[in-house]
Each structure stands twice: as C-alpha cells, then as structure tokens.
Amino acid sequence: MSLAGDPDGCGFCVLDPTGCVCEGCKIKSFSVCNVLSAEEMKNFRTIGHSVAFNAKTSLFAQDDIADSVFNVTEGMVRLYKLLPDGRRQIVGFALPGDFLGLALEERYSFSADAVTASVSCRFSRKAFSSYVDQTPLLLKRLHEHATYELSLAREQMVLLGRRSAEERIAAFLVGLRNRLYRIGHQSVTLSLPMSRQDIADFLGLTIETVSRTFTKLSKEKSILIVPDGIRFLKAEKLESMAS
Amino acid sequence: MSLAGDPDGCGFCVLDPTGCVCEGCKIKSFSVCNVLSAEEMKNFRTIGHSVAFNAKTSLFAQDDIADSVFNVTEGMVRLYKLLPDGRRQIVGFALPGDFLGLALEERYSFSADAVTASVSCRFSRKAFSSYVDQTPLLLKRLHEHATYELSLAREQMVLLGRRSAEERIAAFLVGLRNRLYRIGHQSVTLSLPMSRQDIADFLGLTIETVSRTFTKLSKEKSILIVPDGIRFLKAEKLESMAS
DNA sequence: CGAACGCTTGATTCACATCAAAGTTAGTGG
DNA sequence: CCACTAACTTTGATGTGAATCAAGCGTTCG
Numbered sequence: 441m442s443l444a445g446d447p448d449g450c451g452f453c454v455l456d457p458t459g460c461v462c463e464g465c466k467i468k469s470f471s472v473c474n475v476l477s478a479e480e481m482k483n484f485r486t487i488g489h490s491v492a493f494n495a496k497t498s499l500f501a502q503d504d505i506a507d508s509v510f511n512v513t514e515g516m517v518r519l520y521k522l523l524p525d526g527r528r529q530i531v532g533f534a535l536p537g538d539f540l541g542l543a544l545e546e547r548y549s550f551s552a553d554a555v556t557a558s559v560s561c562r563f564s565r566k567a568f569s570s571y572v573d574q575t576p577l578l579l580k581r582l583h584e585h586a587t588y589e590l591s592l593a594r595e596q597m598v599l600l601g602r603r604s605a606e607e608r609i610a611a612f613l614v615g616l617r618n619r620l621y622r623i624g625h626q627s628v629t630l631s632l633p634m635s636r637q638d639i640a641d642f643l644g645l646t647i648e649t650v651s652r653t654f655t656k657l658s659k660e661k662s663i664l665i666v667p668d669g670i671r672f673l674k675a676e677k678l679e680s681m682a683s
Numbered sequence: 684m685s686l687a688g689d690p691d692g693c694g695f696c697v698l699d700p701t702g703c704v705c706e707g708c709k710i711k712s713f714s715v716c717n718v719l720s721a722e723e724m725k726n727f728r729t730i731g732h733s734v735a736f737n738a739k740t741s742l743f744a745q746d747d748i749a750d751s752v753f754n755v756t757e758g759m760v761r762l763y764k765l766l767p768d769g770r771r772q773i774v775g776f777a778l779p780g781d782f783l784g785l786a787l788e789e790r791y792s793f794s795a796d797a798v799t800a801s802v803s804c805r806f807s808r809k810a811f812s813s814y815v816d817q818t819p820l821l822l823k824r825l826h827e828h829a830t831y832e833l834s835l836a837r838e839q840m841v842l843l844g845r846r847s848a849e850e851r852i853a854a855f856l857v858g859l860r861n862r863l864y865r866i867g868h869q870s871v872t873l874s875l876p877m878s879r880q881d882i883a884d885f886l887g888l889t890i891e892t893v894s895r896t897f898t899k900l901s902k903e904k905s906i907l908i909v910p911d912g913i914r915f916l917k918a919e920k921l922e923s924m925a926s
Numbered sequence: 927c928g929a930a931c932g933c934t935t936g937a938t939t940c941a942c943a944t945c946a947a948a949g950t951t952a953g954t955g956g
Numbered sequence: 957c958c959a960c961t962a963a964c965t966t967t968g969a970t971g972t973g974a975a976t977c978a979a980g981c982g983t984t985c986g
Contacts, residue, residue: 521837521838521841523845523846523926527845527846528845529840529841529844529845531837531840531841542830542833543830543831543833543834544830545830545834549834549837550837573819576819576822579819579822579823579826580816580822582826583822583825583826583829586826586830586833587785587786587787587788587829588786589833590786590829590832590833590836591788591792593836593837593840594764594774594792594793594836595764597772597836597839597840597843598764598766598772598774600840600843600844600887601772601843601884601887602766602770602771602772602887603766604974605973605974635932635933636932636933636934641844643844644843644844644845645974645975646974646975647932647933648934648935648974648975648976649973649974649975650933651934651935652934652935652974654933654934655934683766683767847941847942848941848942878964878965879966880964888942888943889942889944890964890965890966891942891943891944891965891966892942892943894965894966894967895942895967897966898966898967910951
C-alpha cells in the first residue's frame with residue numbers, strides 16, 4: 441500500500457484527489473453509505489477522500505479539534521484513551537466498515553492510530569455533518585452503527601469488570617473472530633496484528649498476564665500460536681469461556 | 684408516587700390512559716422530544732404513556748422481546764448484564780432524560796429495574812420506531828443521545844480497565860454529581876439511593892472494597908457519609924483522583 | 927554482528943477478593 | 957412502642973490472581 445502524498449494540502453495522504461472512487465471500495469456492501477441511491481452517491485462521493493496510513497501512524501489524537509470523520513475501509517485502527525500518568529485503555533479496534541467520529545463533537549474523545557497499514561474514507565466534519573442533516577437514511581444507518589458500538593462497549597464493561605484473565609482472552613479471540621466473520625474475513629487462522637501490549641491495554645491486563653494466558657491456552661491445546669496470530673483448536677471451549 | 688394500576692392491560696402501571704401529559708413533564712426542557720414542534724408533539728404524545736415503577740421493580744429483563752422503549756422522567760433505574768454464573772455488571776444508572784432501548788433491537792441486551800420509585804414515558808417499539816422514521820430531527824436527538832452514552836461507556840471502560848479502587852469511587856461520585864448537575868439536580872449532598880452492592884457491581888469491585896474505600900475517604904475528610912448519600916468535603920481532591 | 931525491540935518465563939509482591947463476624951438499619955407484628 | 961427478624965453495611969483476618977520486578981530469548985534491522 442503506497443502513500444500518494446498530500447496533493448490538496450489537507451494534511452492526509454490522499455489517494456484520490458478528485459473524490460472517493462467508490463467502485464473499488466472494499467466495504468461498499470456493508471458501509472453506512474450503502475443506503476444512498478446512485479443519485480445521492482454522486483454528491484456524497486465528492487466530499488470524501490480515501491486516505492492511507494502506514495502502520496503505527498496516527499489518524500488523530502484525543503483532544504484535537506475534530507475536523508475530520510473517518511470510515512475505515514482497509515486495515516485495523518486502535519482507539520484508546522490515555523490517563524495523565526500514561527496508563528492506557530484501548531476502547532476498541534476499528535475494522536473495515538467502522539466509523540470514527542460518530543459523535544460529531546468539537547474535539548476527539550480518544551486517539552486513533554493505525555495498527556496495520558490502513559485506508560479510510562475521510563470527510564470534513566462540516567461537510568459530512570451537513571450532508572447527514574439532509575439525508576435521514578444515512579443518519580439512521582449512523583445511529584444503528586452507534587447503538588451497535590454501544591452494545592460492544594457494554595459487553596466490554598462486563599469483561600473488564602467481572603471476568604478473569606483467561607475469560608478475557610477467550611472473549612477477545614472469539615469476539616474478534618466473529619467481527620471479522622461478519623465482514624467477510626473468514627479464515628482458519630485468526631490474525632492478530634496488534635502487539636501483546638495492545639491486547640493487554642484492551643483487556644485491562646498486563647503484557648505478562650496476556651503472554652502467560654496465551655501460553656496456558658496453547659499448552660492445553662485450546663489454541664495454536666502461529667506467527668502474527670492464532671488458530672482455534674477447541675473453538676467451543678473458548679466460546680463457552682467467553683459465555 | 685402512587686401506582687394507578689393497569690387500565691389498558693399493557694402490563695405496566697399507566698398513569699395517563701389517554702396519552703402523555705407533557706405539560707407537567709419534569710424533563711421536557713432537555714428530553715429528546717424537545718425538538719418537536721407543537722404540531723408534531725400533538726401526535727407524538729398520543730403514542731406515549733407515563734408508567735410508574737416502585738423501587739426494586741423490573742422495567743424489563745435481558746433477552747425479553749423488546750416491545751417497549753422508555754424515556755425516564757423521574758427516579759433512577761439500574762441497567763445491568765448478568766453472566767450465566769450470576770456475576771453481575773451494572774452498565775449504567777439511568778437518570779431523568781435517559782432513554783432505554785435506543786438500539787431498537789429485537790431483544791433487550793440488558794436488564795433494567797428501578798432503584799428508586801420512578802416514572803418513565805413508555806412507547807411501543809413499533810409505534811416509536813415508525814414515528815422516528817418520519818421525524819429526522821427526533822432521530823438526530825436520539826443519535827446525539829446514543830453517542831453521549833457511548834462516550835460515557837468508554838469512560839467507564841477506562842475506569843474498569845485501568846483505575847484503582849479509590850480512583851473508581853472518586854470517579855463514580857464526581858461523575859454522578861456532574862450528571863445530576865446537568866439535569867438541574869444540584870444539592871450540597873449527593874444522594875446515593877443505590878445499595879453498596881450496586882456500586883460494587885458498577886465499579887467492578889466487591890461490596891467490602893466499596894465500604895472500606897468509603898470509610899477511608901471519610902476518615903481522611905474527603906467526604907462526609909450521611910444517610911443515603913455523601914457530602915463532598917474536598918471536591919477538588921476527588922476530582923483530581925477522577926482525572 | 928550487535929543493538930533494539932517484542933515476547934516469554936520465573937520469583938516475588940500486593941491490591942483486592944474471600945471468608946467470617948459483628949454492628950446497624952429497616953421492616954413486621956404483637 | 958417495643959421486641960424480633962431480616963437485610964444491609966462495616967470491620968477484621970486471611971487468601972489469591974494478577975501485577976510487578978527481573979532475567980532471558982528470539983527476531984528484526986541498521
């Protein structure tokens with residue numbers, strides 16, 4: 441995935457200076473924009489641009505002015521909050537189809553950076569917001585997406601508040617597999633492009649506990665650890681641990 | 684707050700069989716319905732009914748068919764998820780103005796019951812949903828509410844994943860005070876109508892740890908424990924613990 | 927090749943959970 | 957109004973799961 445520079449000076453590496461090329465969009469079948477008619481799409485595509493990010497680069501940071509909204513089309517993005525003393529909580533891993541900046545708030549309430557090289561469809565907040573205001577069907581899809589995110593967040597609250605380390609890892613693996621499955625990424629091995637530290641910061645654990653728990657699951661042949669991921673050996677066992 | 688029975692057989696204790704009496708509504712200034720014109724309100728009020736719940740009674744349970752949506756107008760409602768083995772995570776305390784059933788999903792993903800005697804404006808999901816579909820401004824308010832809930836949920840993820848017991852209690856007290864302040868309930872004492880067990884299940888702690896932490900904050904004169912609540916003695920100290 | 931980084935493993939500590947009991951408040955009925 | 961009970965809360969003693977501290981072990985990369 442090569443970066444095309446920043447021809448229009450917006451601060452992002454734009455791949456399509458004249459507007460989104462929706463034909464080749466990898467998420468058009470399930471993106472929020474799939475409710476738009478051909479006519480509506482013609483206007484909509486002019487306000488969005490595909491932007492590419494190398495792995496580990498930042499899309500935006502907590503407390504920045506929220507002048508862009510993003511729809512992830514490829515790759516994985518980590519969303520996190522930092523406490524003043526440096527403790528970090530990852531509040532989600534965004535996958536293709538996920539929308540960042542739903543809140544249309546003045547400033548971002550979390551930071552986002554690319555875990556893998558990734559591509560997002562970027563909109564200026566202002567243009568996007570006024571487009572949404574005149575397109576109720578799009579607003580409805582955004583609302584559905586927000587309520588889905590809310591239910592994921594509440595599941596994560598149960599995990600963080602009431603589950604053991606082993607249950608957290610099991611729920612993480614099963615949950616990520618299911619999310620990838622929903623967007624058509626099915627595979628025998630589950631790829632885990634994020635670091636152990638990322639997993640720890642998502643699950644409210646330390647890197648050592650994450651590592652030990654993977655080792656334990658591996659030793660009891662529940663999973664097989666492979667480069668950059670795992671393979672499920674006893675999927676039903678992990679599913680029952682995840683409830 | 685007396686219960687008027689169930690004149691129309693809908694299974695709830697309806698206070699106003701002919702439709703919502705919005706004039707006396709305690710939350711009309713900040714409710715989601717405040718965007719409706721006088722004309723729109725005339726139709727809208729006919730699909731809602733005030734329903735009353737005694738303390739500790741259930742509004743609905745997780746996995747029930749979600750045939751109602753509720754807008755809390757008085758009192759406090761606890762929202763929680765249960766694991767198969769009985770562990771409980773409270774995912775939120777709903778206050779006047781809060782909306783339950785935003786997701787418009789087939790089944791409820793959590794249980795809700797009244798902490799104090801409370802009143803909600805109840806709508807059939809079907810009628811509410813079709814009203815929303817033809818009223819984009821209402822949808823927009825619901826979306827705003829959903830994204831606000833999402834940001835609260837993510838704050839709670841940070842608390843559950845990365846904060847100490849003392850920080851959790853401080854953040855809980857300050858957060859609840861701020862939410863009450865926003866809806867016009869300002870008072871020198873913060874009333875805590877929920878049990879210690881409820882607080883524990885919200886903060887991912889045990890009842891003993893909650894009790895000990897309250898005692899500790901009280902001994903160091905950060906708070907004063909009063910019947911059914913607390914008073915802030917060193918508000919800035921608690922605020923800084925809550926970050 | 928060596929440095930840097932990420933991951934795993936082991937030894938030890940500690941914050942919070944668990945277990946246990948006593949104290950307090952609320953509710954009930956005589 | 958008080959005796960009695962049940963529920964809730966606090967306090968204390970002990971246990972433990974995960975954190976912390978501390979090496980080692982690959983891999984990657986300059």
